[in-house]
Amino acid sequence: MEFILKEKFLTKRALNIDVVAKTFKPNWRNKNGFKVKKECDHVVLFTFDDRNEMEKIIATEPWSFDKHLKVLQNYDKEKDLANMKFNRATFWVQVHDIPIRFRTQKVAKEICGAIRAVNEAPTDAEVEGDGFIRV
Known part of the structure; x- marks a missing residue:
């Protein structure tokens, strides 16, 4: 079974998917790794085979890349990607x-x-x- 995070990178810079993968691999330290796929402009899908590892990443929000916030959501393949909004982020106060x-x-x-x-x-x-x- 696959568990997917859909993430939007809030930056105007072009994303290099290989750099994104290399950046988060040591940060997330998940045992089984993940797959990365660029979906559209500044939106990336991270696919995991372990729900607990994915939920650990969500629980430790917020995440940033190149000093820019990235907003993440659980993604269910039944949902239309185009209709998903990235209008909420979790912060520590x-x-x-x-x-x-x-x-x-x-x-x-x-x-x-x-x-x-x-x-x-x-x-x-x-x-x-x-x-x-x-x-």
């Missing part, structure tokens, strides 16, 4: 100056909820920083 007793996911979600939806972080240990919480 640091919330500073919170008293220690309030540095919890619950409080951070309430603060950041005004921005947009807040994704669940894996563990509290991974979101705590030096005087801030990461959401």
Whole structure:
């Protein structure tokens, strides 16, 4: 079974698909590798044979290439590629100056909820920083 990420590179520069593949291979460190196919202008399909490896990449957004954001989505072959929109990206936000007793996911979600939806972080240990919480 194949699992596909459709990614749009938000840059005006021409994409070299070989450079794209060489850049993300060491960054993603997935065991089974991936296939890369240029679909259209600045849109690339990454195909994986392991769903967990693909989901790990999605969970560690945002990703960039050549200092430009790339927006990614799960792709189902039943969908029309032309109708897919790339209008959302996930970002980590640091919330500073919170008293220690309030540095919890619950409080951070309430603060950041005004921005947009807040994704669940894996563990509290991974979101705590030096005087801030990461959401």
